[in-house]
């Protein structure tokens with residue numbers, strides 16, 4: 001799927017930028033359209049339509065989006081604000097309303113809306129569904145569970161969360177566009193006159209590397225505990241608890257989740273390594289072609305949000321989990337919190353570090369702008385001294401767009 005995505009995306013993007021991924025052209029309209037669509041959904045719920053996602057039932061669900069825990073009153077306010085008022089603001093942003101009073105107001109409201117959509121209106125359930133993809137693809141679910149898993153994806157609650165995830169990214173993009181335009185920066189690349197500072201490729205390579213290593217801590221710790229369980233060490237739990245877990249097959253599914261996380265951590269390394277820029281030789285057909293920036297940025301952004309949300313939801317459910325553990329007699333509460341839940345409490349760090357690493361990758365690899373011409377004087381995209389031979393400005397060495405299309 002990744003390869004398809006890669007060639008598909010690359011064929012849309014000429015090597016010198018522009019084209020369909022000139023997202024600054026369509027994203028502000030998409031934000032208005034998204035909010036109008038959400039307003040229609042809100043009106044449907046107001047007149048008694050079914051499927052309002054923040055009911056008393058979801059408030060007690062530990063997997064549900066956090067917004068549900070604030071109660072239906074707050075949820076209604078947020079749902080209504082994300083509709084018509086947000087669409088109106090989006091329209092004003094499109095018209096370029098940018099005087100002193102409106103600029104900070106619109107920018108902060110846009111960031112707030114994107115943050116609420118991404119972090120409070122999506123839940124832990126999405127991360128769990130994504131985490132079990134390899135398990136499902138390899139057919140490891142028993143028949144009944146497989147059905148349940150598929151239903152999880154088609155459940156209205158999940159679809160609504162995906163809608164919010166999409167809206168969050170669209171609103172983030174629209175706010176970035178507005179911020180660029182109103183600050184007099186290039187709408188296409190966001191660069192301004194003067195030195196690039198922390199956004200320069202060399203500086204981004206440095207802080208990006210740190211972010212990548214930080215992002216690997218949580219999945220590695222998580223894998224360590226789950227591997228211990230799968231290997232038969234009842235780390236952080238009583239023997240009986242471990243045996244009952246084994247009968248349910250918990251340690252095998254945990255092993256899958258942990259391995260998926262580890263593979264993800266290994267792939268994250270690509271954000272600072274050469275194979276994250278040029279496909280390695282063994283990838284026949286793609287070998288030595290340039291990795292499209294979006295191929296790394298799109299999945300990494302999605303994962304960083306899902307992981308961060310998962311972690312935040314787990315943090316907020318911690319008191320509930322501890323209380324439940326205390327009530328059940330056969331659970332070693334301290335062990336369960338430290339070993340069982342502990343690594344997942346680092347998920348917000350994982351999410352933030354991955355987002356930072358992704359941003360660094362983008363700054364490091366983006367080319368001189370084809371619209372404003374800025375960025376041409378700085379050295380582009382070289383994270384380390386290890387592979388200085390390929391000069392990014394040397395068009396001869398770059399695969400041309402046609403080469404991608406032919407894939």
Ligand SMILES: [Zn+2]
Pocket residue numbers: 186187188189190191369370371372373374
């Ligand atoms: Zn530019």
